[in-house]
Amino acid sequence: MEEAAGRYDVAVVGAGIAGASVACELAREASVVLIERESQPGYHTTGRSAALFSAIYGPAQIRALSRASLPYFRNPPAGFTATPLLSPRGVLMVARQDQLAPLEAMRREVFARGSVEVMDGAATQRMMPLLREGYAAAAIFEEDASDIDVHALHQGYLRAFRAAGGKLALDGEVVGLDRSAEGWRVSTRHRSFRAGIVVNAAGAWADELAGLAGAGPVGLTPRRRTALTVAVPEGTNPAHWPMVVDIEEKFYLKPESGRLLLSPADETPSPPCDARPDEMDVAVCVDRIETAFDLTVRTIENRWAGLRTFAPDGNPVVGFDPAAAGFFWLAGQGGYGIQTAPAMARLAAALALGRGVPADIADEGVDAGALAPARLERAA
Numbered sequence: 001m002e003e004a005a006g007r008y009d010v011a012v013v014g015a016g017i018a019g020a021s022v023a024c025e026l027a028r029e030a031s032v033v034l035i036e037r038e039s040q041p042g043y044h045t046t047g048r049s050a051a052l053f054s055a056i057y058g059p060a061q062i063r064a065l066s067r068a069s070l071p072y073f074r075n076p077p078a079g080f081t082a083t084p085l086l087s088p089r090g091v092l093m094v095a096r097q098d099q100l101a102p103l104e105a106m107r108r109e110v111f112a113r114g115s116v117e118v119m120d121g122a123a124t125q126r127m128m129p130l131l132r133e134g135y136a137a138a139a140i141f142e143e144d145a146s147d148i149d150v151h152a153l154h155q156g157y158l159r160a161f162r163a164a165g166g167k168l169a170l171d172g173e174v175v176g177l178d179r180s181a182e183g184w185r186v187s188t189r190h191r192s193f194r195a196g197i198v199v200n201a202a203g204a205w206a207d208e209l210a211g212l213a214g215a216g217p218v219g220l221t222p223r224r225r226t227a228l229t230v231a232v233p234e235g236t237n238p239a240h241w242p243m244v245v246d247i248e249e250k251f252y253l254k255p256e257s258g259r260l261l262l263s264p265a266d267e268t269p270s271p272p273c274d275a276r277p278d279e280m281d282v283a284v285c286v287d288r289i290e291t292a293f294d295l296t297v298r299t300i301e302n303r304w305a306g307l308r309t310f311a312p313d314g315n316p317v318v319g320f321d322p323a324a325a326g327f328f329w330l331a332g333q334g335g336y337g338i339q340t341a342p343a344m345a346r347l348a349a350a351l352a353l354g355r356g357v358p359a360d361i362a363d364e365g366v367d368a369g370a371l372a373p374a375r376l377e378r379a380a
């Protein structure tokens, strides 16, 4: 039987990093319910990432949001987390002899973006001894790239949300969104909530959720990415190895809690779902990694896949829907939703509460117009 509706200023749908962070920012000055279909927040893409912060990765608006997030990562509010949110890693973008043209193109692109240096093959090999002798002809090194403690970030937001009086409703798949003069009625299978504003933080399902609200899809494409972990070769210590990314993003390898995280950097379009790795992607991954590194993968300890969801122009979708009053988008974070979350959450909370872009975020070059759902052509 359906329980009586609770009344809130804002209902946020989806408790991944996007929903948890914006709910936390909103709860400082509004009554907020955060509604999640699963029993475990972070079960989907947020819990499946490679946990990297790179200030030079992604399109211009993403880089601006990443820069604007750095102060929060380095200095979160008191009591937010007991452990640092960032720790040094470094990223080495390696090129074989036949990839020197893409390396040069990347060098021209990223030199203006942040502090990077170009290394020859010998220096690359010294920095990452697991590379096969002679594999790398050159590399671009981004020293400032960091590991993100995603669990600490996500849990920090959820804890602060609850401490501010926010309500987390788990096991609550939103199946209906109806608007009346009194605002939205948000229905899950067993309960319903009333809210003035609905925030769509439904990740890969964001276009589907918009459909419930009568708002046309903005054309999001979830893209599957596969990851696996393997043991490090005996007698090696990966703690200070950088992450290694192929210059054309055909694979990456990242030290992760005493293991190696490997990916073929696949981007296969997928319907929204509980993504599973495809055996072919796993095989391709192992082949590319064994070609580049002095590593024989005997046992795969863990394998998973997650959906990185992109708008057609690659920018996130943040702002009120032009056609559905009180329906606010926070979607399309692609492969950057963790590293941009602190700034994206503050930006989204400000816009949802009718304010402008916070000054420090605008100063980094974030343009609300480039993120607004109104910029995207709507399907009928």
Ligand SMILES: Cc1cc2nc3c(=O)[nH]c(=O)nc-3n(C[C@H](O)[C@H](O)[C@H](O)COP(=O)(O)OP(=O)(O)OC[C@H]3O[C@@H](n4cnc5c(N)ncnc54)[C@H](O)[C@@H]3O)c2cc1C
Residues within 6 Å of the ligand: 013, 014, 015, 016, 017, 018, 019, 035, 036, 037, 038, 041, 042, 043, 044, 045, 046, 047, 048, 049, 050, 051, 052, 053, 172, 173, 174, 175, 201, 202, 203, 204, 205, 209, 225, 226, 227, 305, 306, 307, 308, 309, 331, 333, 334, 335, 336, 337, 338, 339, 340
């Ligand atoms: C392999 C991989 C590597 C990555 N590496 C990085 C990285 O290094 N750095 C980085 O910044 N980003 C990375 N990303 C991207 C990052 O993980 C995502 O951008 C981010 O997690 C998206 O968060 P989200 O909250 O939008 O989505 P999700 O975490 O998927 O959350 C959406 C939630 O909405 C819920 N939901 C959907 N529909 C409903 C409904 N009807 N009712 C209730 N709840 C609903 C879902 O259950 C889900 O929990 C990576 C992603 C993958 C897959």
